[in-house]
Amino acid sequence: MTLALGCIADDYTGASDLANTLTRAGLRTVQTIGVPADDLALPEVDAVVVSLKSRSIEAGLAVSRSRAADQWLRGRGAGHVLFKICSTFDSTDAGNIGPVMDALRADSGEGAVLVTPAFPETGRTVYQGNLFVGAVPLNESPLKDHPLNPMHDSNLVRVLARQSGTQIGLVDLATVTRGADAVRARLAELAGKGIGAAIIDAVFDRDLETIGLVAAEHRLSVGASGIGLGLACALVSTGKVKSAGANGETGIAVGGPAACLAGSCSQATLQQIANAERVMPVLHLDPDRIITGGGEAQRALDWARPRLAEGPVLIASSATPDQVAALQARHGRDAAGQAIEQTMADIAESLVKSGVRRLIVAGGETSGAVVDRLKIPGFLVGVEIAAGVPVLHAVGAQADMLLALKSGNFGGAEFFSDALRLMR
Numbered sequence: 001m002t003l004a005l006g007c008i009a010d011d012y013t014g015a016s017d018l019a020n021t022l023t024r025a026g027l028r029t030v031q032t033i034g035v036p037a038d039d040l041a042l043p044e045v046d047a048v049v050v051s052l053k054s055r056s057i058e059a060g061l062a063v064s065r066s067r068a069a070d071q072w073l074r075g076r077g078a079g080h081v082l083f084k085i086c087s088t089f090d091s092t093d094a095g096n097i098g099p100v101m102d103a104l105r106a107d108s109g110e111g112a113v114l115v116t117p118a119f120p121e122t123g124r125t126v127y128q129g130n131l132f133v134g135a136v137p138l139n140e141s142p143l144k145d146h147p148l149n150p151m152h153d154s155n156l157v158r159v160l161a162r163q164s165g166t167q168i169g170l171v172d173l174a175t176v177t178r179g180a181d182a183v184r185a186r187l188a189e190l191a192g193k194g195i196g197a198a199i200i201d202a203v204f205d206r207d208l209e210t211i212g213l214v215a216a217e218h219r220l221s222v223g224a225s226g227i228g229l230g231l232a233c234a235l236v237s238t239g240k241v242k243s244a245g246a247n248g249e250t251g252i253a254v255g256g257p258a259a260c261l262a263g264s265c266s267q268a269t270l271q272q273i274a275n276a277e278r279v280m281p282v283l284h285l286d287p288d289r290i291i292t293g294g295g296e297a298q299r300a301l302d303w304a305r306p307r308l309a310e311g312p313v314l315i316a317s318s319a320t321p322d323q324v325a326a327l328q329a330r331h332g333r334d335a336a337g338q339a340i341e342q343t344m345a346d347i348a349e350s351l352v353k354s355g356v357r358r359l360i361v362a363g364g365e366t367s368g369a370v371v372d373r374l375k376i377p378g379f380l381v382g383v384e385i386a387a388g389v390p391v392l393h394a395v396g397a398q399a400d401m402l403l404a405l406k407s408g409n410f411g412g413a414e415f416f417s418d419a420l421r422l423m424r
């Protein structure tokens with residue numbers, strides 16, 4: 001297998017978002033969990049998205065895991081590697097986007113790296129280096145209250161400069177609008193000044209197509225699904241990949257009970273849970289009892305098991321920004337996050353033992369904890385539930401399962417019902 005494109009995603013929902021985008025753009029794509037073991041049977045594909053849970057871990061660890069993934073991808077022929085980050089640039093000043101980018105750049109010998117989290121389909125646009133979420137700058141969006149990576153600066157040139165060892169430049173929209181040659185010239189100018197990376201503006205998909213053409217001529221890029229779309233279009237339009245059409249798996253049905261787990265505290269997920277209350281039983285976990293060891297996982301299982309035969313259930317730890325802040329003040333941010341993630345993983349593991357075969361998880365870190373616990377090595381991409389969220393068919397797992405790993409911010413108000421309708 002010779003890969004046309006290698007991708008390293010810093011969380012599992014982000015990876016499935018990217019795998020979905022590449023698949024829709026005509027690339028045969030699989031999502032692996034971590035660097036695949038040698039005995040994982042992978043189909044013949046154009047792109048592999050290696051999912052890491054590296055967004056919110058210590059920077060040194062994120063670097064070493066990303067470098068290992070990079071080596072694996074390049075060893076399978078990937079001339080270009082995309083480091084997939086969140087479309088809302090989730091990170092702290094301590095990392096991990098800058099440190100991972102710096103390390104991959106050094107390994108690849110790249111001059112100046114193009115960086116953009118723009119993903120217009122989900123309302124993420126970048127102008128003059130500033131990231132907008134819908135109509136508002138990042139720092140005024142709900143991301144200012146994220147439990148792990150609160151974002152307080154929408155100027156990504158500044159944000160990335162605080163994390164990276166290299167100077168950060170800007171390729172502005174006026175340049176992008178003039179086309180690929182103008183972008184090439186600006187990038188060469190920045191590289192000539194010793195600037196190692198540039199935030200590049202993008203507002204429309206056509207901007208990402210221009211960016212993709214230039215990025216595909218380089219060894220490394222950094223961004224969200226939007227630049228993935230641009231790269232996929234470039235690989236197809238330059239004949240490096242023969243389009244397979246929008247080639248996702250269709251019509252896979254596994255049957256069996258269904259459950260939803262929500263650990264995301266995003267505004268979108270809170271609304272989706274509220275709407276789900278109208279159509280399925282919902283259990284709200286007590287986060288304090290999770291952290292102090294009050295048997296919440298067992299309570300959740302005792303609640304869920306008798307209901308599974310009747311239809312899907314939803315179990316949520318999600319809380320409002322005020323409640324999250326109060327919990328973190330009592331127990332610490334990382335301790336709270338990790339305890340809740342592990343309890344979600346405990347619940348998922350027991351639900352699967354009880355026969356659940358269709359599982360929807362809301363939240364990137366939450367999805368990472370759950371998928372790791374279920375020891376699922378990879379996924380094939382199925383139909384799209386909402387922008388950035390496909391149905392996933394587990395491969396190489398102990399049980400034949402369908403999953404949906406939803407970024408906290410993605411999906412419409414009826415996401416859980418929408419997903420269940422497509423996961424049969």
Ligand SMILES: Nc1ncnc2c1ncn2[C@@H]1O[C@H](COP(=O)(O)OP(=O)(O)O)[C@@H](O)[C@H]1O
Binds near residue numbers: 341363366407
């Ligand atoms: N009630 C809560 N209070 C504090 N933190 C929470 C609560 N519920 C979940 N969390 C934690 O918040 C984080 C949410 O992150 P994640 O799952 O990535 O969601 P998103 O996709 O919205 O970023 C996880 O670490 C999760 O364990």
Ligand SMILES: O=C(O)[C@@H](O)C(=O)COP(=O)(O)O
Binds near residue numbers: 018
């Ligand atoms: O790019 C995006 O917004 C998503 O693909 C993503 O990475 C979401 O992360 P979570 O919100 O933590 O799931």
